[in-house]
Structures are given as structure tokens and as C-alpha cells.
Amino acid sequence: MRKVVLYHLMSLDGIAHEDGDWLADDGPQLISYLGRVIETQDDVVLGRGTYDYWAGHWPKSDFEPFASFINGTQKHVVTSTDLTQDWANSTPVTTSLHDYVTELKQRPGRDIGVHGSITLARALLHAELLDELRLVVAPAVVGHGNRVFQGGSLQQWKLRDLERGTNGTLFLDYSRRN
Numbered sequence: 695m696r697k698v699v700l701y702h703l704m705s706l707d708g709i710a711h712e713d714g715d716w717l718a719d720d721g722p723q724l725i726s727y728l729g730r731v732i733e734t735q736d737d738v739v740l741g742r743g744t745y746d747y748w749a750g751h752w753p754k755s756d757f758e759p760f761a762s763f764i765n766g767t768q769k770h771v772v773t774s775t776d777l778t779q780d781w782a783n784s785t786p787v788t789t790s791l792h793d794y795v796t797e798l799k800q801r802p803g804r805d806i807g808v809h810g811s812i813t814l815a816r817a818l819l820h821a822e823l824l825d826e827l828r829l830v831v832a833p834a835v836v837g838h839g840n841r842v843f844q845g846g847s848l849q850q851w852k853l854r855d856l857e858r859g860t861n862g863t864l865f866l867d868y869s870r871r872n
Contacts, residue, residue, distance in 0.1 A: 698818065745784070826870070
């Protein structure tokens with residue numbers, strides 16, 4: 695069965711915004727880590743807000759390796775309305791998130807990525823549909839904003855790998871404890 699893998703950037707206090715001024719380590723180590731995460735994925739599940747923002751950005755971007763990956767990968771967009779922007783390989787998901795992702799995990803293929811999409815990531819976490827977490831934790835306290843890890847019930851995760859960036863950024867790989 696395929697795994698659903700969450701990749702997220704966040705601050706020490708768990709704020710999960712787009713990378714910005716609080717992300718201190720944006721060099722080759724971050725790009726290398728991102729490359730290792732996406733090389734195992736051939737499907738991505740996105741929330742509607744992330745899709746709308748990214749559909750206007752990534753088709754014109756030359757930020758590699760992510761631009762080629764996200765533009766060429768099958769995107770499953772969780773939405774209650776029609777997609778208003780064209781972006782190659784995009785499919786609207788209008789059925790139950792739980793049922794759709796459970797069925798997607800049964801299909802042949804590699805890992806299923808979740809990138810950005812804080813509300814979607816939180817819903818998948820609460821539904822216990824995430825199998826792995828790949829977190830980039832910046833050495834900054836932001837103080838306010840949206841968190842992926844809020845609400846829900848206790849879940850246990852096993853640290854599989856830890857890498858420390860040159861500026862103190864942590865690259866953390868977790869798998870769900872069964």
C-alpha cells in the first residue's frame with residue numbers, strides 16, 4: 695500500500711507558513727532534502743487554496759527540483775467547487791476526503807505527497823491518513839499564525855531520521871507508530 699507523506703516547513707513554535715523571512719536555512723541542504731522527499735512521490739493531494747495560489751505560480755517557475763515535479767505530477771485537488779484555473783494533471787476531488795485518499799492509497803504507484811495545504815494536512819492528520827511526516831523546522835519563533843498540529847487527539851510518531859542544517863534548521867523524518 696502507498697504511503698501519504700506530509701512535507702511542511704514550520705517554525706520552532708509550529709507556525710506553518712510559506713517559507714519567508716523566518717526560514718534561515720534556504721540553501722543547498724534544503725533543496726537536497728526537498729529533492730529526496732519528492733523523488734519518492736508520483737501523486738500530490740492539495741487543498742483548494744494552495745491549488746489556486748500555486749496554479750498561478752509554479753507553471754512559470756524555474757525553482758528546481760520542485761517546479762518540474764509539481765507541474766508534471768498528478769494533482770488531486772480537494773474542493774467543493776469547479777477548478778477555475780487550468781493546470782496540467784489536476785483532478786478535482788469532490789467526494790469524501792477519507793474515502794478518496796483511502797482509495798488512492800490502494801492504487802499502484804509511489805508515495806502520495808501533501809505539500810502546503812495546512813487545513814488539508816490537519817484534516818488528514820486527524821483522520822489518521824498520514825503515514826509519514828517530513829518536517830523542516832526553522833530555528834525561529836514566529837509567535838502567531840496557522841499550525842498544522844493543533845486540535846485532534848494523541849498520535850504517536852517514530853523519529854526515523856534527523857539532519858541538522860548549517861544554520862540550525864532541523865530536517866525531521868517521522869513514521870506513524872502502529
